[in-house]
Amino acid sequence: MTAILVHDDAPATGGHDAVLTLNAVTKHYPTTPPVRALQGVTFDVQRGELVAVVGPSGSGKSTLLHIMGTLDRPTSGEVTVAGHRVSDLSDRDLSALRSRHIGFVFQQFFLLSGYTALDNVADGLLYTGMTLATRRELAAIELERVGLGHRLGHDAMKLSGGERQRVAIARALVGGPDIVLADEPTGNLDSKTSDAIVALIEDLNDSGSTIVVITHNPEIASHFPRAIGLRDGAVEYDKLNGVH
Amino acid sequence: MATMLTPSRLHSADVARTAGVGLRTRKLRAALSALGIMIGIAAMVGVLGLSESSKSDLLAQLDKLGTNLLTVQAGGGIGLGSGQLPAEAAEMVARIGPVEQTTTVSEVDANVYKNDLVPLGQTGGITVQAVDLNLMDTLAGSLDDGVFLNEASAAYPTTVLGSVAAERLGIAEVTGTQLVWLGDQWFTVVGVLDQFDLNPDLDRAALVGMVAAETYLDHDNVPTSVLVRADPDFVDDVMNVLAATANPENPEEVEVARPTDALEAREAADDAFTALFLGLGGVALLVGGVGIANVMVISVLERRSEIGLRRALGATKRHVAVQFLGEALLLAAIGGVGGVLLGYGVTTGYASLRGWSTLVPPIAIAGGIAAALLIGAIAGLYPAVRAARMSPTEALRSS
Numbered sequence: 001m002t003a004i005l006v007h008d009d010a011p012a013t014g015g016h017d018a019v020l021t022l023n024a025v026t027k028h029y030p031t032t033p034p035v036r037a038l039q040g041v042t043f044d045v046q047r048g049e050l051v052a053v054v055g056p057s058g059s060g061k062s063t064l065l066h067i068m069g070t071l072d073r074p075t076s077g078e079v080t081v082a083g084h085r086v087s088d089l090s091d092r093d094l095s096a097l098r099s100r101h102i103g104f105v106f107q108q109f110f111l112l113s114g115y116t117a118l119d120n121v122a123d124g125l126l127y128t129g130m131t132l133a134t135r136r137e138l139a140a141i142e143l144e145r146v147g148l149g150h151r152l153g154h155d156a157m158k159l160s161g162g163e164r165q166r167v168a169i170a171r172a173l174v175g176g177p178d179i180v181l182a183d184e185p186t187g188n189l190d191s192k193t194s195d196a197i198v199a200l201i202e203d204l205n206d207s208g209s210t211i212v213v214i215t216h217n218p219e220i221a222s223h224f225p226r227a228i229g230l231r232d233g234a235v236e237y238d239k240l241n242g243v244h
Numbered sequence: 245m246a247t248m249l250t251p252s253r254l255h256s257a258d259v260a261r262t263a264g265v266g267l268r269t270r271k272l273r274a275a276l277s278a279l280g281i282m283i284g285i286a287a288m289v290g291v292l293g294l295s296e297s298s299k300s301d302l303l304a305q306l307d308k309l310g311t312n313l314l315t316v317q318a319g320g321g322i323g324l325g326s327g328q329l330p331a332e333a334a335e336m337v338a339r340i341g342p343v344e345q346t347t348t349v350s351e352v353d354a355n356v357y358k359n360d361l362v363p364l365g366q367t368g369g370i371t372v373q374a375v376d377l378n379l380m381d382t383l384a385g386s387l388d389d390g391v392f393l394n395e396a397s398a399a400y401p402t403t404v405l406g407s408v409a410a411e412r413l414g415i416a417e418v419t420g421t422q423l424v425w426l427g428d429q430w431f432t433v434v435g436v437l438d439q440f441d442l443n444p445d446l447d448r449a450a451l452v453g454m455v456a457a458e459t460y461l462d463h464d465n466v467p468t469s470v471l472v473r474a475d476p477d478f479v480d481d482v483m484n485v486l487a488a489t490a491n492p493e494n495p496e497e498v499e500v501a502r503p504t505d506a507l508e509a510r511e512a513a514d515d516a517f518t519a520l521f522l523g524l525g526g527v528a529l530l531v532g533g534v535g536i537a538n539v540m541v542i543s544v545l546e547r548r549s550e551i552g553l554r555r556a557l558g559a560t561k562r563h564v565a566v567q568f569l570g571e572a573l574l575l576a577a578i579g580g581v582g583g584v585l586l587g588y589g590v591t592t593g594y595a596s597l598r599g600w601s602t603l604v605p606p607i608a609i610a611g612g613i614a615a616a617l618l619i620g621a622i623a624g625l626y627p628a629v630r631a632a633r634m635s636p637t638e639a640l641r642s643s
Contacts, residue, residue, distance in 0.1 A: 062641070071556060071636040084249065092560050096249040099558020106640070110553040114269045126262070127558035129253030171557075 018080070019179045019210050020045040020068060025077035027063050027233075037063040038074070039233045045179065045212060050205035052221035053214045055230030061214050062183070064230065068212065069102055069181050070094045082178040099127040103172030105182035109164045113157040117148060117167045120156045124171035135174075142170040145207075146200060162193035169200065173209060180204075180211045186220060198223055252558045254566070262563075263570025265550075266543050267578075277539040278579035280532025281619060285583025285612040286590065287525030293591030293604035295518040301600040302511050309384060309442055311504045312344075312479050316470040316490045319499030329498065333490040334470045340489055342478035347382040348467035349446075350374040352457050354427030356403070356450040358413050362425070368412040372426060373449045374457035374465055382471050383443060390418030390435030397434055398453020401426070401460050404435040406447040413450075426450060427461045442503035443471075532579060533619035540572050540627035544634075551631055552639030565632035572624020573617060580616025584609050 027038040037060045045051055055061050066072040067079060070086055079086040082101040089097065103124070111120045121139035122132070130138075143152055146166040151159060156167050165185060172180045182201065186194035198220060205211050213224065221227040222241060229236035254262070267274040316337060318329045330336075334348045352372040355364075379385065380392050391397075392404055403426060405415060415422055415433055422433040431452070440446050457463035470490060474482040479502070487498040544551070551564055559567075588604050595602045 066637045066640075069556065071552075071640070089249075092251065093249050095252045095555070095558050095560040095563075097558075098556060099252045100250060102556075104553075104556040106553070108549065110549055112265060112269070112550070115265075124557060126258060126554075127252040127254055127560075127563060129250070129255065131255070132257065132261075 017047040018044040019047050019049075019082060020212070021078070021080040022068070023078040023080075025067060025074045025079060027060075027067060027072070028075045037233050038067070040077070041230075041233070041235055042077075043228055043235060043238055045210060047178070047210055048205070048208060049210055049226060050202065050224050051212045052224040052227045053212060053230055054218055054221035054227055055216065055236070057216055059230040060233035061216070061230055063233075065181055065183050065214050068179075069104060070097055095127070100175055101178045103175065103177040103180040105165070105168050105172045105180065105185045107184035107187035109168045109188070111156040111164055111167060113155070115156060116153050117143060117156045117159065117163075118152040120167050121170045121174055124174040128175060138174055139170070142174040143167070145173070145204070146170045160193075161189050162196060165189060165193075165197055166200065169197075169204070173204065178210060180209055182211060182213045184215055185213060186215070186217070194220075252560050252563065254559070254563050259566055259570055260574075262554075262567040263574050265567075266547070266571045267574060270543070273539060274575060274578075277532075277535050278575050278582065280535040281529065281576050281579025281616050282532070282582040282586060284525055284527075284529030284532045285580050285616050286586035287528055287583075288522055288615070289584050289587025289604060289608050289612045290590040291518055291521040291525060292608035293587060293602070294594055295514060296605050296608075297591060297595040297600045297603045298514060298598075299511060300603045301598070302507060305441060306504055306507065309504060310473070310476070311502065312474050312476045313383070313442060313503055314472040314474060314479070314483060314486060315443075315499075315501050315503060316472060316486050317499045317501070318468055319497055329467045329470065330491055330493075331464075331466050333467055336489050336492075337470050337472055337486065340474075340482055340485060342475035342482050343472055344475060345378065345382045345473040347376040347379045347471050349376075349379070349469045349471065350454070350457070350463065350465050351468045352427070352452065352461050352463045354461050354463075356409070356413070356427075356431075357425040359423075360425045368409075369448055370409045370412060371445075371449045372461070373446065373451050374454050374461075374463055375451045376454065379451070379471075382473055383440060383446075385440055385446075386438045388436045388438045390420070390433070392435050392437075393451065393453045399455040399459070400453075401429055401431045401456055402434045402453070403431040404437060404451045405433060406437050406449045406451070407439045408447040409450055410436040424450065426452070429460055441507075529615060529619055533576075533623045536572055536575050536579075536620060537623035537626065539575070540568060540624055541630070543571070544568060544627045544631045547631075548634065548639040551634050552636050552641075555636035555639065561632040564634075565628040567628075568631045569621065569624045569628040572627065573620045576616045576620020576623070577613070580613040580620075583616065584612045587612065 021044050022041050025038055025041045029035040029037060053061060053064060067074050070081060081097060084097055118136055118139050121143055122135035125135040140152055143149055146169055148163060148166050151163060156164060186197050189197060201211055201213060215221055226240050228238045334346050337343060338346045352374050354372045355367045356370050356372055377393055377398060405413060413424055415436060418433060418436055423430040424433060454465050458465055483500055486500045487495040491498045554564060591604055592602045
């Protein structure tokens with residue numbers, strides 16, 4: 001069933017299989033004084049990679065997440081997601097890009113209260129034009145994948161923190177997006193639950209998902225095969241950790 | 245290089261689902277804001293329903309009473325006080341072609357008391373009227389109890405009491421032996437009448453026969469009024485010639501009226517109230533609309549993170565706008581339907597209390613719901629646009 005969701009319209013760029021490309025990306029906010037949130041950020045994320053973007057608060061992580069997720073446009077530089085140059089796309093096109101090619105996981109989960117775990121996950125496909133029945137079917141499979149097959153009918157807001165984050169992860173993954181962007185996915189969780197979520201992210205990566213985790217925690221970043229360090233809006237380091 | 249993007253899409257069924265999110269998660273607030281619209285619509289539907297029901301009651305009443313009854317009365321001539329009709333007025337009126345029936349009433353200069361011990365002057369506002377025997381036919385009146393005057397009893401000291409007069413004289417049912425002190429004589433009460441819809445004066449009268457009035461009360465039987473039933477198709481024509489026919493010498497001393505006009509005038513006065521209450525309902529509706537706009541603006545501010553999330557999930561600005569507009573419409577629709585039901589209920593309750601048949605015009609129901617939706621659309625427009633224009637990064641950052 002998921003097969004129909006793995007978008008074969010996501011092309012490879014040249015010989016590389018880059019899902020995400022940032023080329024000399026800058027982002028300035030015209031405040032007083034002006035804020036240079038990102039300064040010449042350049043890196044690729046290849047299909048199937050698990051990358052941590054790590055940096056202290058104020059280093060430009062959130063801005064970078066928004067630009068990678070096409071929720072914001074860079075002041076200059078080029079961003080390509082799943083083969084689509086963001087600068088070529090209208091606002092509507094960006095929505096279309098996000099609906100099928102990008103998945104988001106947020107620190108605060110952002111689940112709808114009063115709705116079941118199943119419907120929260122199914123909402124990940126809300127804007128794809130699939131019918132509710134199909135969305136629910138796929139959501140059930142995804143919840144099973146994150147280990148919540150027994151919680152489908154539970155009110156999402158009544159689940160534990162770890163379970164809620166699993167629901168949010170399932171929602172991000174449900175469309176089989178080309179890339180999943182996770183913003184401090186363990187930020188609101190205790191260390192034990194946090195470890196379990198990190199393990200889940202690794203498992204999901206093992207089964208093929210491309211995931212970028214944004215974190216202020218170097219400890220978490222060290223678990224992942226590749227870590228990109230961010231400081232003052234610029235890439236400080238981009239290294240392979242030799243894990244996996 | 246890159247293939248075409250499949251545009252974001254939201255099924256219409258999902259539009260309704262997303263519009264319901266706010267209502268589901270904030271039930272009390274939704275109910276309260278729908279209540280404003282509900283009261284407005286209920287007021288309008290109720291007012292229209294009641295006015296329509298009472299109007300249909302009036303039409304039924306007019307149908308029963310007939311609008312072809314005319315009264316000819318001695319009116320106030322110039323400086324003469326209450327004038328008199330000529331003694332032969334009724335006969336002359338009866339000669340008008342389209343006149344089907346006439347009956348005369350002559351006010352007797354006498355008072356009626358419960359008994360001879362009641363001090364003079366405590367008349368209770370009851371008059372004594374000498375009447376023709378065909379009065380009941382002409383007026384389509386009916387008896388509450390006893391019998392009406394007939395050839396025999398009209399010649400003797402007998403009386404039939406109007407409904408109010410009977411009440412004031414303490415006569416609940418007719419036994420045939422009850423006496424009243426009328427013009428210094430005992431008169432036997434033979435009947436009590438039902439209320440007259442068109443001639444309330446007769447409700448406050450003790451009716452005696454012409455012969456008895458002449459014999460026992462020394463009355464000249466000059467008519468004070470002639471009641472006329474005319475051919476329904478020529479009522480206006482008859483009205484035009486009545487004054488001159490009844491009193492050819494002084495037609496200006498004659499007052500001609502159609503009693504049903506009074507009922508219609510009363511209805512017209514009710515219409516004025518209907519307009520007033522409709523206006524008040526409109527104000528309530530407007531206030532309800534402002535309430536919805538207020539709730540929606542707050543909702544948009546509170547649900548920034550949801551808006552950010554939806555944009556991240558692929559919603560376009562339009563999808564967000566449609567969601568919030570849909571929510572306002574849904575609130576208004578709930579209020580509108582609730583209001584129509586409430587208004588209908590109030591109308592049914594009041595109408596059955598008054599013995600009317602319930603009649604809520606379909607236009608009031610359709611118009612009520614349409615008005616609610618219109619108000620909802622207007623109230624939801626600004627919050628919807630505001631939600632749509634919210635930048636997704638701002639929306640996500642604010643949480």
